[in-house]
Amino acid sequence: MVGRVVRIIGGFYFVEPQTPGPIVECAIRGRLKLKTQGILVGDLVKYTIDEDGRGVINEVEPRQSVLTRPYIANVNRVVLVFAHCNPDPIPLLIDKFLVLSEASGIPNLIVFNKTDLVATGKADKLANKYRSYGYNVLCTSVRSNLGKRRLLQEVKGKVSVFAGPSGVGKSALLNMIAPGLRLKTGAVSEKIGRGKHTTREVQLLKIGPDSYVADTPGFSQIALDFMKPEALAGYYPEFSAYPNCRFTSCLHETEPDCRIKGAVSAGLIAAERYQSYLELLAEVKGYWEKRYR
Numbered sequence: 001m002v003g004r005v006v007r008i009i010g011g012f013y014f015v016e017p018q019t020p021g022p023i024v025e026c027a028i029r030g031r032l033k034l035k036t037q038g039i040l041v042g043d044l045v046k047y048t049i050d051e052d053g054r055g056v057i058n059e060v061e062p063r064q065s066v067l068t069r070p071y072i073a074n075v076n077r078v079v080l081v082f083a084h085c086n087p088d089p090i091p092l093l094i095d096k097f098l099v100l101s102e103a104s105g106i107p108n109l110i111v112f113n114k115t116d117l118v119a120t121g122k123a124d125k126l127a128n129k130y131r132s133y134g135y136n137v138l139c140t141s142v143r144s145n146l147g148k149r150r151l152l153q154e155v156k157g158k159v160s161v162f163a164g165p166s167g168v169g170k171s172a173l174l175n176m177i178a179p180g181l182r183l184k185t186g187a188v189s190e191k192i193g194r195g196k197h198t199t200r201e202v203q204l205l206k207i208g209p210d211s212y213v214a215d216t217p218g219f220s221q222i223a224l225d226f227m228k229p230e231a232l233a234g235y236y237p238e239f240s241a242y243p244n245c246r247f248t249s250c251l252h253e254t255e256p257d258c259r260i261k262g263a264v265s266a267g268l269i270a271a272e273r274y275q276s277y278l279e280l281l282a283e284v285k286g287y288w289e290k291r292y293r
């Protein structure tokens with residue numbers, strides 16, 4: 001039988017069968033333990049149920065992708081959720097989430113939630129700004145069910161991870177598209193108190209045939225401590241239209257004949273994005289130098 005690992009607790013693997021049925025608690029076949037570097041949530045596995053009714057995983061199918069924060073295999077949609085207000089969108093934090101998501105190579109979607117709390121013009125302006133950078137953007141409201149159909153379409157048949165700052169409505173959006181989930185939602189302050197000392201383990205939730213979602217705890221700190229400084233510009237999609245600076249190692253800071261800086265001066269790249277690039281570059285460089293000093 002084939003199924004998907006949706007949760008791992010204490011050496012047991014909870015497998016959701018591909019055909020509708022209850023989740024099976026599985027162990028791993030001994031020789032498989034040696035062959036794999038561990039099974040991840042999201043892995044597709046072949047398993048059998050032995051005479052005692054216990055599940056045993058015999059084989060792991062090749063992975064299509066591995067997302068590292070959170071650790072989930074085969075994710076093929078990252079939904080980055082922010083709010084139009086409460087909490088207010090912070091451009092630098094949004095760009096950090098975007099960079100993290102671009103670095104994973106997994107297609108993303110930006111969702112601006114709580115559209116009901118702002119004027120239409122203001123909501124459109126924010127959404128259009130990120131569209132102009134090349135992102136897919138959707139405005140939603142859990143209050144008025146705005147964007148429900150589109151969001152459902154976006155996650156249909158996919159393994160999606162919902163990520164974003166705390167309190168933007170990730171859990172509320174998941175409840176909107178899959179009311180059966182009954183995820184806890186709450187005021188920001190309540191949640192921070194509750195989440196402080198408990199690490200929620202990663203879990204995939206089935207919301208339809210072959211459709212899975214993971215709700216991640218909101219975080220406000222992201223460390224871009226894993227990339228080379230020269231990789232960063234590649235995670236700003238609109239920068240790719242301006243290749244071939246004079247130096248191939250150009251970091252687009254102070255180097256002469258830099259095409260990115262040229263595009264900023266000509267108004268072809270948004271100054272706000274270039275500023276965020278410089279700030280994140282300083283951070284990435286800091287981590288990099290600490291590591292290789």
Ligand SMILES: Nc1nc2c(ncn2[C@@H]2O[C@H](COP(=O)(O)OP(=O)(O)OP(=O)(O)O)[C@@H](O)[C@H]2O)c(=O)[nH]1
Pocket residue numbers: 113114115116117140141142143144164165166167168169170171172173184185186187188191216217218219
């Ligand atoms: N007005 C309005 N409030 C919303 C909307 N969506 C969510 N909320 C409220 O925002 C608060 C936070 O929602 P959650 O779904 O718990 O937020 P979260 O992103 O899952 O938060 P963390 O679990 O801390 O990461 C709750 O009080 C929700 O009722 C919306 O579209 N409009």
Ligand SMILES: [Zn+2]
Pocket residue numbers: 245250251252253255257258259260261
């Ligand atoms: Zn350059």
